[in-house]
Structure formats: structure tokens, C-alpha cells
Amino acid sequence: MSYHELSIEERVTVQIGQLQGLSQRHIARLLDRSPSTVSRELRRNTSLQGTYVAHQAQGQMRHRRKVCRPRNKLLAGGELFELVVHLLRQCFSPEQIAGKLRSMNIPSFEDSYVCRETIYNAVYALPVGGLRKELIACLRQGKSTRKPRVGGVDRRSQIPEMVSIHVRPPEVEDRIMPGHWEGDLIKGQANASAVGTLVERTSGYLMLIKMHDATATSAVQGFSAALNRMPLALRKSMTYDQGREMTRHAEITQSTGVAIYFCDPHSPWQRGSNENINGLIRQYLPKGTDLSVHSQETLDAIAYQMNIRPRKRFGFKCPIEVITEVMSKQSPGPASI
Template sequence: MKKTYTHLSVEERAVIQVRLEQGASVRAIARTLARSPATVSRELARNGWRNPARRPRRRGRPPLAGGYRATSAQKRARRLAATPRRPRKLTSDPWLWGRVVELLSTGHSPEQVSALLVRMHSEHARVSHETIYTALYALPRGALRRELIGLLRQRRTRRRPRSQGADRRGRIPNMTSIHLRPPEVDERVIPGHWEGDLIKGARNASAVGTLVERTSLFVSLVKVDNASAQAAVAGFSGVLNRIDAQRRLSLTYDQGKEMAQHEQLSRNTGMTVYFADPHSPWQRGINENTNGLLRQYLPKGADLSVFSQNELDDIAWRLNTRIRKSLGWKCPAELFIPDDFDMKAHYEKIVAPRP
């Protein structure tokens, strides 16, 4: 049975005072409260109580309840609970707090900020992501708190469960199942195998294609005129053909109707298209996770048709230059285009130098 500990309540402290006035022992009080004798003993000691039997006798009336007062003990406990034992790290270091805010404003998550500070500075800059979250949500309510929490990707304090709707899509002809995909794709050792999807805008009236390379997590975004099969083939073909042929080997997609002309896409790009099972987002988990990150820049209530291909390329570059825990705190660009990207030089451009 799991043991849990709760602090003494004001009612329990009142019982302690009354039982002391009645001359009860510490063990008897503990039995009354169904508490450990050590809990009662520590409560009395921290509030200045001394056992009268162990004190020398003096003239006059003995102190009531041995010197213990429930109201004073409760006030002391409430005061200590509101006062941290040590100053918060970010509160006591303005430079570190400013650096955290700078990196959050560039789209990094608190966990990525934590790793990036250690990587680019020293152990002096080490701060856990939980400390960052605590500092943000400990801010008093107001415009500053809303502004800083707005830098977080989800911008909310609670996660919402995702519901799964009914699948109203028809079957796509000549599909190649994900279960026929070569083993090396699952092992994520050879680069060039991609996952793809469409993310929708307001009222599903606009869409943007998303592509993520399974090994490096490198992201490419595709402007599509609409969610039709013809528009999807044209958009995906154009973006994929910008990539070297040896780095575009296969594409894993869900069974969305926009990929009905997958055979034409294969002819345009030379890639084999594999289809995941219905209602199995974990089979394309990398792409699903990337879509969640992209919602920071392409929110569900927005009209996605206003984004040009150049603007989508800029958004993809932000993700590609953001360090990832699963990559050993490297960024996708370091792995996908190592000869063309310098992480340290990029970081020094986006963050002000230390005074």
C-alpha cells in the first residue's frame, strides 16, 4: 500500500493543544490523530514546546498546554509554506532569465532552452526545463504572464484529449501497405525516407503539405492550392524535386484522398509511396509530432492559403535549426545538410551577446 504524507491541518493542531491541556502523552495524541508519534513530536519541537516532566519545577502556574498554541503553529506553517527555502534560480539571475526569454521567443521549448544554454555557455547556465515552466507559471496574473506563456507552443496549462472521428474516406487504388516497407526504413539509419501529411486551416478551406525526413527530422513545407489530389501531386512533386535524388527514396502517408494520385507522384519524383493503416497515427509518429510543432506557426483557425512558398520555407527553416532531444541536442539541419550549416554561427546571430 502506497504511503502518502499530508501536512497537519488547523483542526489537527487544535486537537494537539486540547490533548496537551488534558495531560495526554505524545503517543496518545498520535493515536487520537492516527498519525505517527514522530509527526506530533516534530510539530511540538518546531513550535517551542518542551515536555513539562523534563523541566525543573518552578513556582507559579505552569504554561498552558506546555507552551503550544494551535493558532500560532498554523500561522507559522502557512508562512513557511509560502516562502521558498532558497531563492528561485531564474529570479536571482537576471542575465539567465533574459536568455531564457530570448530563446523562448525564437520558438524553442523550455526543454530545448535548457539544453541549448548548457551547450552554448557553461554549467553556470544550467537550468532545468521544469524550473523554466515553474518560473513562467509563478508569475502574477497580468499582461506579462500572458505574453510569456504565449511563447509556449500550446499556450495553455492543460492538455486536451484528442478524439478520433469516423473515417469517411474511400479506398485509394493500388496502395502499397506500410507493412511492405523495407526494414531499413523502420531502422532510420539510411536518410531519404520521408513521412507526409496535410494540415488544414480554418473550416478545412485551406491546407499546407508537411514532409519530415525520418532520420534527421528535416522538415519541408508544401504550398498547395487546395486539398485535391491534383494540387497535392503538383505541390509535393515541386518541393521533393528540390532535394537530391539519393535523399528522396520513399514517402509514408496516411490514407487521405489527396494522395489518390500517388502513382503520378512516384513517376514525378522516383519515390515509392507507402500507406499507413487507418486510425494508426503512431505509424507516422514523426510527422504527427512535427505537425503539432508547426501549429505554433500555422494555427488551426488561420487561413493557410495566405502563406507563400517562401514564407513556408522560412517556417520550416525555424524548425530545422531548432535543437531536438531525440537528436542528441543537435538540430535537423546539422544532420541533413552538415556541409552548409554552422550551428554556432546561427545561434550567435539570433541571440544577443553576453554583456
């Protein structure tokens, strides 16, 4: 239960109880309060002469509350407020103004640094009228109302039954056993089109998958079809980021038998092979272009060009050569992709 200040009526009861010689516990029962509340009230507001007066105690409480409240740094009409208004009119953002005030060597403003939220609050707290409308129009968004800049709902980790990369088998990290993939989407103009990328960790072998869009349905259909084209020995695991297109990852696992592990948020280095190859793919699929115009045949041709590029880490062998060699070691029969 939250604490509430004693009212003037309750303080009168305390004063009368003191005059009648009642104990603090007795007074507390009369007020339906804790004895510690009465004890604290008497300790704070009893005069030097040892008397307690209700209206004096009420005045002292109001004074203390006034003193404890921070002083408003941006009062309309003040010198600092006028400087902020001037900078807003110069199209400075509140964050830029706050940073500029911190760096300015103005003696009269040394103790008056204000953060951006203080500036926003001062603008939106102005009475409805010309100045308020003018200053809001100077802001980047220019909205008549504003929500404070607080942390929103964290939309990560909303993937059901997500398995962390930290429980991934050690053989995946060693890059010795083939069949472990890293996946991602590269997106086109306005995120309206997408292409799926799959990179095999041991060999660097690349597959590009045409997607209708960046939805979970397209991810299930595209990645499942691509993985099922590979031999069973090359379908062990896939490591992915926490993109929402993977909310139906269980369906991919059910369809392909590939276990899916998810990276930590904002940790692209945990899919280093995929991030590196995505940068190379942009030579063929530039950012800001419509990726939906590329057919699967075109994407296969691009992937083939990438897969015959010699790689320094393989002694300048190409991914097709490497994955063929690795597969031949895993099975006695001929292996081809």
C-alpha cells in the same frame, strides 16, 4: 429460396391427405413443398388425440408468431413514453435519455430500458400531427425523416494500387538510411486551405509546401515539386495516411521516383515524426486560420526556423546539421541541403 409459412389452403390439403392415408412425401409433392416441411407441420400442430385440423393449425401458427415478437417498450400514452417525451422537451437527446434511464433507479422501469434507436423509432412512428412535429423539433437535427444509424459506406481503402506500410523495407523503420519521408496535410479554417508537410525520418528535416487546396491535383503538384528539389539520394520513400488527396499517388512516384506507402486507418503513430512536427508547426500556423495567406517564402522561413531548432534525440543538434552529416557519410563529396 426463402421459406414461406403454409397457407390455410395448403393446411387443408395436408388435412385431407392425412384423412386419405397419403404419405408425407405424397402430400409434399401435391404442395410442391419439401417433405421436411410437411413433417414439421404435422409434428408441431397435431393434437394430443393424433389428429390434424387445418384451422386449428392456422390458429396455433398465429399465436406462436404473436408470442415471438418482442413487446413494444415505448407505446404512446404509456408511463415510460411520457417520461421520454418530458425529457425530449427538456432538450435531452435520445442517447442522453437512454443513458439516463439506465442509471435511474425506478422500480417500475427496471425491465424497460430502451436504447436511442427505440426512442427515435417511437418518435418517427407517431401519426402525423402536433405531437410528432413537436418532438421532432426537440431533436438535434429536427429533420422530418431519418435514416437509421447504421454503418455507412467505408470510404477508406479507395486509393487505387495502395501499398501498405507493412511491406515497407526494414531500413525505413531503422531510421539509418536517409531519404525516407513522412507526409501529411495540415488544414486551415473550414478545411478550405492546406499546407503540405514532409519530414525526413532520419534527421527530422522539414519541408512545408503551399497548396492551393486539399485536392489530389494540388498534392501531386506540391509534393512532386518539393521532393524534386532534393538530391536523388534523399528521394527513396514517403509514408502517408489514407487521405483522399493521395488518390493520384502513382503520379508522384512517376515524377519523383519516391515509393509511397500507406498507413493503416486511424494509426497516426505509424507516422510519429510527422504527427509530432505538425503539432510544433501549429505555433506558426494556428488551427482555425486561413493558411492560404502564407506565401511559399513564408512557409520556407517557418521550416527553416524548425530546422535550426536543437533536438534532444540528436544530442541537441539541429535537423540541418544531422542531415548534412548523414549525407556526407553516404557520398564522399560535400553535401548540403
